[in-house]
Amino acid sequence: MNPGPTAPAPGPTAAVRAAALTLLEDFSLEMTGKDVPHLEKARQLIPPGTRINVTFLGNEDLQTRLAAARAVKRFGFLPVPHLSARRLGSRAELEEFLDGLRADGTGEHVLVVGGDPARPHGPYEDALSVIRTGLLERYGVRHVGVSGYPEGHPAITDRVLWAALADKSEALAGKRLGGHVVTQFGFDADRVLAWVAEVRERGIGLPVRIGVPGPAGVRRLMSYATRFGVGTSASIARKYGFSLTNLMGTAGPDRFLRALAEGYDPDVHGEVKVHFYTFGGLGATSEWVARFRAEPAAGA
Incomplete structure (x- = not known):
């Protein structure tokens, strides 16, 4: 017997929608140096002052990265340039980038990551080694994002990841730098929320931005x-x-965001926001956020 067409999934309840909208407040986006034209097209959909991370890719040069950060600022958003520790060939290269950001007024907020290379290109093997140089604050950095991995890392054990996160949190506090954690994108909301709860249990109070995969093929x-x-x-x-x-x-990120909203408890998870990995779809992600915010809750 043909059961007929499957009924559409119900929309979010008013409570879940309210929690989802809370998570979406002050959301952040990710772009590459080559995404400036896409950002310009999408800028009317993005709230002024939105944090936009600019990645540190191996196939993009210093000027491309600096130009992207300037464009983010010019369009009325907050640039958060990445520093990829293992991609930095020397202390001089790090200082050149930081000096360029300071000159452009785009370097108060940065995200420091270890980076993809298996072997460091220079003296910095991880994000902590960059933070410990003292160069960030010397060049006017005031707020530093660091990475978190709720679903683990293919090349690093959980024990090492937890120790690194605690060390980075302590180092930022010692230098009186503000900070937050940006997680790698994931698909299992329960696992992500359990990880955030453990972050708090371990005494790490940094705000967490949960990585969400934006709309992508x-x-x-x-x-x-x-x-x-x-x-x-x-x-x-x-x-x-x-x-x-x-x-x-x-x-789309609909199901993941709603699952996060259903399980999010401020008393357990602390300050949590959402960071979108756009996978080159900056416009599509911005359109999705605007559409999601406009949707009514079930029964509304």
């Missing part, structure tokens, strides 16, 4: 997940209902 989304060691294609497909034989659709 499913094939691209899964390729990023595989690259970063986040789950597997099959498990992602099961959880989110994708067909592995038809991966050309678009996966």
Whole structure:
């Protein structure tokens, strides 16, 4: 017997929607140096003052990164340039970048990450070694983001990850620098929230920005997940209902954000916001946020 078409999933309840909107307040976005034209097209959809992280890619040079940070500021947003520790070839290279950011007025907020290279290109093997140089505050940095990995890291043990996060939090406090944690994007909201709860249990009070995959083609989304060691294609497909034989659709962050909202407890998780990994879809992500904010709650 044909059961007929499947009923559409119900929309979020008023309480879940309110929690989701709270998480979306002061959301942040990610872009590369080459995304400036996309940012210009999408800027009317993005609230003024939004934090926009500018990645530190190996195939982009200093001037591209500086120009992107200037564009973010020019369009009325808050630039958060990345510093990739293992990609920095020397102390002089780090100082040149920081000096350029200071000259442009775009360097008060940065995100310091370890970076992809298996071997450091210079003297910095991790984010902590950059923070400990004292150069950040010397060049006018006031707020530093660091990375968190709720679903683990393919090349680093959980024990090392927890110790590194605690050390970075302590180092920032010792230098009187503000800070926050930006997590790698994930797909399992329960696991992410459990990780944030453990962050608090370990005495780390830094605000957390949970990495959320923005709208992206499913094939691209899964390729990023595989690259970063986040789950597997099959498990992602099961959880989110994708067909592995038809991966050309678009996966939105709706379910993940609503699952976060259902489980989020300020008393347990502390200050939590959302950071969108756009995968080159800066405009699509901005449109999705605007549309989600405008949707009514179920029963409203």
